[in-house]
Amino acid sequence: MPEQNPLAPLDPAQPTGPTGPTDPVEPVETVGPSSPLDLAEGDPFGPHNLPYGVFTRPGHGYPERRGGVRLGEFVLDAGAAAAALGSPYVSLLAQPTLNPLLAAGRTAWSDVRRALTAWVTVPAHREVVEPLLHPLSEVTLHLPFEVADYVDFYSSENHARNVGRIFRPDAADSLTPNWKHLPIGYHGRSGTVVVSGTDVVRPCGQRKAPADPAPVFGPSVRLDIEAEVAFVVGVPSGMGTSVALSDFREHVFGLSLLNDWSARDLQAWEYVPLGPFLGKSFATSVSAWITPLEALDAARVAPPERTHPLLPYLDDSAESAADEPGGYDLRISVAINGHVVSRPPFSTMYWTAAQQLAHMTVNGASLRTGDLYASGTVSGPGESERGSLLELTWNGRDPLDLPDGKRTFLEDGDVVTLSAWAPGPGGTKVGLGEVTGRIRPAA
Amino acid sequence: MPEQNPLAPLDPAQPTGPTGPTDPVEPVETVGPSSPLDLAEGDPFGPHNLPYGVFTRPGHGYPERRGGVRLGEFVLDAGAAAAALGSPYVSLLAQPTLNPLLAAGRTAWSDVRRALTAWVTVPAHREVVEPLLHPLSEVTLHLPFEVADYVDFYSSENHARNVGRIFRPDAADSLTPNWKHLPIGYHGRSGTVVVSGTDVVRPCGQRKAPADPAPVFGPSVRLDIEAEVAFVVGVPSGMGTSVALSDFREHVFGLSLLNDWSARDLQAWEYVPLGPFLGKSFATSVSAWITPLEALDAARVAPPERTHPLLPYLDDSAESAADEPGGYDLRISVAINGHVVSRPPFSTMYWTAAQQLAHMTVNGASLRTGDLYASGTVSGPGESERGSLLELTWNGRDPLDLPDGKRTFLEDGDVVTLSAWAPGPGGTKVGLGEVTGRIRPAA
Numbered sequence: 001m002p003e004q005n006p007l008a009p010l011d012p013a014q015p016t017g018p019t020g021p022t023d024p025v026e027p028v029e030t031v032g033p034s035s036p037l038d039l040a041e042g043d044p045f046g047p048h049n050l051p052y053g054v055f056t057r058p059g060h061g062y063p064e065r066r067g068g069v070r071l072g073e074f075v076l077d078a079g080a081a082a083a084a085l086g087s088p089y090v091s092l093l094a095q096p097t098l099n100p101l102l103a104a105g106r107t108a109w110s111d112v113r114r115a116l117t118a119w120v121t122v123p124a125h126r127e128v129v130e131p132l133l134h135p136l137s138e139v140t141l142h143l144p145f146e147v148a149d150y151v152d153f154y155s156s157e158n159h160a161r162n163v164g165r166i167f168r169p170d171a172a173d174s175l176t177p178n179w180k181h182l183p184i185g186y187h188g189r190s191g192t193v194v195v196s197g198t199d200v201v202r203p204c205g206q207r208k209a210p211a212d213p214a215p216v217f218g219p220s221v222r223l224d225i226e227a228e229v230a231f232v233v234g235v236p237s238g239m240g241t242s243v244a245l246s247d248f249r250e251h252v253f254g255l256s257l258l259n260d261w262s263a264r265d266l267q268a269w270e271y272v273p274l275g276p277f278l279g280k281s282f283a284t285s286v287s288a289w290i291t292p293l294e295a296l297d298a299a300r301v302a303p304p305e306r307t308h309p310l311l312p313y314l315d316d317s318a319e320s321a322a323d324e325p326g327g328y329d330l331r332i333s334v335a336i337n338g339h340v341v342s343r344p345p346f347s348t349m350y351w352t353a354a355q356q357l358a359h360m361t362v363n364g365a366s367l368r369t370g371d372l373y374a375s376g377t378v379s380g381p382g383e384s385e386r387g388s389l390l391e392l393t394w395n396g397r398d399p400l401d402l403p404d405g406k407r408t409f410l411e412d413g414d415v416v417t418l419s420a421w422a423p424g425p426g427g428t429k430v431g432l433g434e435v436t437g438r439i440r441p442a443a
Numbered sequence: 444m445p446e447q448n449p450l451a452p453l454d455p456a457q458p459t460g461p462t463g464p465t466d467p468v469e470p471v472e473t474v475g476p477s478s479p480l481d482l483a484e485g486d487p488f489g490p491h492n493l494p495y496g497v498f499t500r501p502g503h504g505y506p507e508r509r510g511g512v513r514l515g516e517f518v519l520d521a522g523a524a525a526a527a528l529g530s531p532y533v534s535l536l537a538q539p540t541l542n543p544l545l546a547a548g549r550t551a552w553s554d555v556r557r558a559l560t561a562w563v564t565v566p567a568h569r570e571v572v573e574p575l576l577h578p579l580s581e582v583t584l585h586l587p588f589e590v591a592d593y594v595d596f597y598s599s600e601n602h603a604r605n606v607g608r609i610f611r612p613d614a615a616d617s618l619t620p621n622w623k624h625l626p627i628g629y630h631g632r633s634g635t636v637v638v639s640g641t642d643v644v645r646p647c648g649q650r651k652a653p654a655d656p657a658p659v660f661g662p663s664v665r666l667d668i669e670a671e672v673a674f675v676v677g678v679p680s681g682m683g684t685s686v687a688l689s690d691f692r693e694h695v696f697g698l699s700l701l702n703d704w705s706a707r708d709l710q711a712w713e714y715v716p717l718g719p720f721l722g723k724s725f726a727t728s729v730s731a732w733i734t735p736l737e738a739l740d741a742a743r744v745a746p747p748e749r750t751h752p753l754l755p756y757l758d759d760s761a762e763s764a765a766d767e768p769g770g771y772d773l774r775i776s777v778a779i780n781g782h783v784v785s786r787p788p789f790s791t792m793y794w795t796a797a798q799q800l801a802h803m804t805v806n807g808a809s810l811r812t813g814d815l816y817a818s819g820t821v822s823g824p825g826e827s828e829r830g831s832l833l834e835l836t837w838n839g840r841d842p843l844d845l846p847d848g849k850r851t852f853l854e855d856g857d858v859v860t861l862s863a864w865a866p867g868p869g870g871t872k873v874g875l876g877e878v879t880g881r882i883r884p885a886a
Contacts, residue, residue: 149634154717176715181658182649186717187630187724191592191811192682201683203806206625206754215624217754239635239726240644240886266806272619274597274629275718278806281630283682311649311660363646363709363721364886368634443683443807 036074036133037126043072044431047121048424050113051289051433052078052098052254055139065096065142070289070433071120074133075141081119084128089115098145098290102234102253103369109234109253113294141288143195145232148368150190150284151360152228152260152376153183155351157304159379162391167268180308183351183359185373188260189281193372196287196435200261202412202442203282207265219442220263222396223410226377227334227344227387227418230258231353232290233371240364245316246324248354249293251367255353256287257332257418257435258374264390264409286372289433296328296430299422301347303327313362314355326352330432332378332420334387336410339402344378344387346420412441479517479576480569486515487874490564491867493556494732494876495521495541495697498582508539508585513732513876514563517576518584524562527571532558541588541733545677545696546812552677552696556737584731586638588675591811593633593727594803595671595703595819598626598794600747602822605834610711623751626794626802628816631703632724636815639730639878643704645855645885646725650708662885663706665839666853669820670777670787670830670861673701674796675733676814683807688759689767691797692736694810698796699730700775700861700878701817707833707852729815732876739771739873742865744790746770756805757798769795773875775821775863777830779853782845787821787830789863855884 039046055068055075068075079094081087089112092101101112119125154160157175164174178184194200202223208215234253237243243251260280267279302325303316310316316326330346356373377387386392389409393399396408410416417436424430482489498511498518511518522537524530532555535544544555562568597603600618607617621627637643645666651658677696680686686694703723710722745768746759753759759769773789799816820830829835832852836842839851853859860879867873 149632151720178651178658178712178715181651182713184713184717184720186720187632189592189630189808190633191814192808194682201807204685205806208621208624214752215621215754217756239637240883242647242886263806269621270625270627271716271718272621273714273718274627275714275716277594277628277630278802278808281803281808282806309657311658313660359721360724363648363706363725364644365632365635365721365724371634440683443685 035130036072037120037130039072042428044421044429045070045072046428047071047117048428049291049295049430050116051291051295052101052144053288053290053433054097054142054144056142057134057139060138067093067095067098067101069116071133073136075136075139076120076129077132077134078116081129081132084132085119085125087115099369102145102232103236105235106250109292110294113292141195141197143193143286144288144290146370147190147193147372148370149372150188150193151185151371151373152188152280153185153351153356153374154376155183155349155356156376156379156387157350158348158381159377159387159391162379162386166390166395181311182314183356185356185360186275188284190372192281193284193286196285196433196437198283198285198437199440200283200285200437201440203263203266203278204442205263205266205278206269208269215269220265221409222264223439224262224264224389225334225410225416226260226262227332227342228258228260228374228376228378229328229330229346230256230286230372230374232256233367234369236369237361237367239366242313242361242364243357243367245313245319245354245358248357252293252353252357254290254292255296255328256290257420257432258287259285259416259418259435259437260374260377261285261437262388285435285437287433287435291430291432295424296422298425299329299430300325301327301329303352304348304350313358316352316355319354326354328422330420330422332387332418335417335419336402336407337404337415341400341402342384342386342392344385345380346375346378348380349375349378410439412439414439478573479515480563480573482515485871487864487872488513488515489871490514490560491871492734492738492873493559494734494738495544495587496731496733496876497540497585497587499585500577500582503581510536510538510541510544512559514576516579518579518582519563519572520575520577521559524572524575527575528562528568530558542812545588545675546679548678549693552735553737556735584638584640586636586729587731587733589813590633590636590815591813593631593636594628594814594816595631595723596626596628596794596799596817597819598792598799599819599822599830600793601791601824602820602830602834605822605829609833609838624754625757626799628799628803629718631727633815635724636727636729639728639876639880641726641728641880642883643726643728643880644883646706646709646721647885648706648709648721649712651712658712663708664852665707666882667705667707667832668777668853668859669703669705670775670785671701671703671817671820672773672789673699673729673815673817675699676810676816677812679812680804680810682809684804685756685807686800686804686810688756688762688797688801691800694800695736695796697733697735698739698771699733700863700875701730702728702859702861702878702880703817703820704728704880705831728878728880730876730878734873734875738867739865741868742772742873743768744770744772746795747791747793756801759795759798762797769797771865773863773865775830775861778860778862779845779850780847780858784843784845785827785829785835787828788823789818789821791823792818792821853882855882857882
């Protein structure tokens with residue numbers, strides 16, 4: 001349930017958002033501290049944020065999916081607001097998925113965002129908008145767009161080095177020779193991308209320890225998480241063409257937290273030579289909320305210094321020089337059963353989302369609206385900044401002490417929650433929608 | 444253009460198909476040897492085959508996509524036929540994709556096929572059906588269904604051993620340790636699955652020979668093919684459940700030839716540790732025609748003898764004992780610019796499509812209508828039975844002699860065509876729709 005800020009009563013002469021003064025209007029009848037438009041100061045889901053999702057209100061006569069925008073602990077029925085306010089954006093917002101909005105392109109994204117900001121901040125709209133804000137506790141959130149292709153990268157140097165040290169302790173370099181030359185990635189299963197809150201059934205499969213004479217079958221005994229950030233493609237591109245670094249924001253609409261659940265025992269036995277398959281394909285959880293890139297302008301940071309020269313299509317020094325740094329300063333938290341076990345810093349990622357997009361298309365592969373690509377596990381340099389249990393427990397050697405007992409890998413009933421915030425304009429925080437999921441026993 | 448058989452004139456008293464005699468009807472006015480219903484004897488696309496596709500007739504006032512069925516060198520406008528004949532299957536056939544038919548399930552698949560067989564063989568239907576058969580030369584064929592997830596396997600032992608010998612000549616075993624225990628697979632890019640006839644632009648990307656100091660960027664210089672067979676999922680399955688070997692035909696609708704174009708130089712540099720990505724994702728070509736499994740019952744064969752014991756979920760000895768052998772005797776031909784360079788036998792595949800499906804879902808991954816999964820390169824034991832140029836030229840060491848010059852890998856302008864047939868009922872042949880594509884120069 002929402003927290004209300006009693007220090008911020010309605011004052012129609014003082015717009016709370018960035019849209020500036022409007023014509024004076026008659027004060028509307030206030031509903032006191034329970035108005036969803038009166039957010040606590042510093043609410044990370046204030047009008048400076050406005051992430052998009054898709055919701056139903058099954059108990060309230062709204063069984064159809066509809067586009068929504070989060071404000072505090074409420075969701076605005078965005079399509080209904082557009083219709084009530086005579087906005088031309090009804091066709092983009094009153095839809096069962098965000099795909100039409102994603103496909104509309106950067107100018108439309110800006111225009112819609114500007115309109116939404118006004119709807120939730122300009123007092124003249126209050127009477128119309130307020131009844132269209134529903135408590136999150138009363139809605140069901142759905143996968144907000146139709147996932148086209150899903151790609152997972154491997155772009156944290158700290159993560160890649162940790163994995164190298166764990167699995168190839170005798171190698172001269174913990175990174176593979178290609179790692180600093182291209183953002184390594186692979187395709188995942190888009191059909192099992194699920195929205196935050198979906199239970200995850202422990203997968204079964206084959207595993208074989210090196211000393212075992214033959215593989216055995218059963219529920220995974222090394223079920224893990226990967227804390228990641230995913231980017232959502234809006235505007236498609238054609239086969240045979242590539243997307244330049246500088247065109248990143250023409251194609252990518254926004255981002256979301258993502259948990260790339262991983263069965264390490266299945267993965268270890270299957271992945272040579274063609275990469276991860278069943279160790280990943282059973283479930284991938286994304287947030288119900290897509291944060292538009294425009295909400296994260298204040299969070300942009302330069303990526304780490306490049307230690308190897310980059311081929312021109314990946315060389316982002318010009319973009320950074322032009323005040324278009326490719327990194328994002330997202331502060332992620334990983335909690336198991338409510339206990340924070342790690343705080344991975346996204347700003348440490350070596351490869352940026354713009355580089356990933358340029359690489360993914362440099363061979364002429366096309367983009368579709370709804371393509372989703374994830375960063376790979378986010379791990380910082382610190383021991384408490386690692387984005388997987390594989391790393392946090394050093395492959396099970398060093399169990400975590402949780403209030404409810406020790407953990408190497410996930411146990412049935414565990415609830416994993418990723419959350420994050422980023423610096424917003426004027427010292428605000430921009431909250432990212434959480435990703436949570438509970439482990440159910442194997443079928 | 445179609446070849447007609449002058450020895451098989453229209454005789455309404457003698458049905459040409461397996462549906463048997465019907466009520467005598469008035470002889471319809473024949474159009475002589477040009478009737479598309481009068482196929483040459485032994486036509487591999489006769490009424491015993493009836494693969495499905497999607498077509499338009501842009502030059503003839505039919506710009507909308509519609510489901511079609513191939514008969515000889517003609518396509519039947521199946522939705523129009525269903526409507527004209529008062530069939531209840533209009534809703535499955537008069538659609539812009541095959542997805543509704545795919546989703547309808549095995550009983551519906553059989554019922555529709557039985558109806559179609561009657562429409563093209565029973566003389567009473569001739570007057571209605573004949574005008575709805577359009578020459579293939581007058582139609583445009585489209586990707587026949589919406590591809591959900593695309594998975595590529597690696598299920599030919601001959602291919603896997605050839606690749607092992609080429610790339611790991613010093614290894615004790617040319618197969619990786621997992622190969623005989625599970626069908627190795629990985630996800631590909633469904634957004635770049637294209638229909639036969641689509642040009643393929645030579646991809647650009649990074650490559651690095653072991654002796655090179657750093658990677659270089661440019662058009663692939665080792666562009667290859669992979670001759671494969673792809674299976675099309677019709678009936679979905681839920682997350683957290685698996686599909687047993689014995690349920691294969693409840694979920695899989697049919698199969699198609701597939702060319703998994705591969706840039707070997709890009710692939711070699713990128714694929715460790717997470718598998719193929721840009722080396723494959725630029726294009727994958729499938730036939731315009733999906734052959735229903737029911738048309739291939741006479742082609743079912745036992746797979747090769749298993750040399751290693753299989754875990755129960757993959758053990759298909761019971762299925763084979765129950766006259767449900769998992770292999771298919773498909774005789775593939777690979778031609779470059781019309782010159783046949785290889786004849787890979789699909790019957791030699793170690794892992795069957797049923798095993799691939801069981802494996803793909805054993806971790807609880809769900810299936811969607813339109814999921815496409817391919818066999819991996821089909822290579823037989825013989826030198827002229829290999830399904831890739833990598834193997835046919837032994838990684839470029841032994842160029843092929845073609846009428847238009849030597850080939851190691853593909854050159855711009857080359858046209859690659861995969862075709863195939865399978866044994867049909869009563870000594871007939873069942874033709875598979877070809878897959879063809881021309882290489883265009885890099886962008």
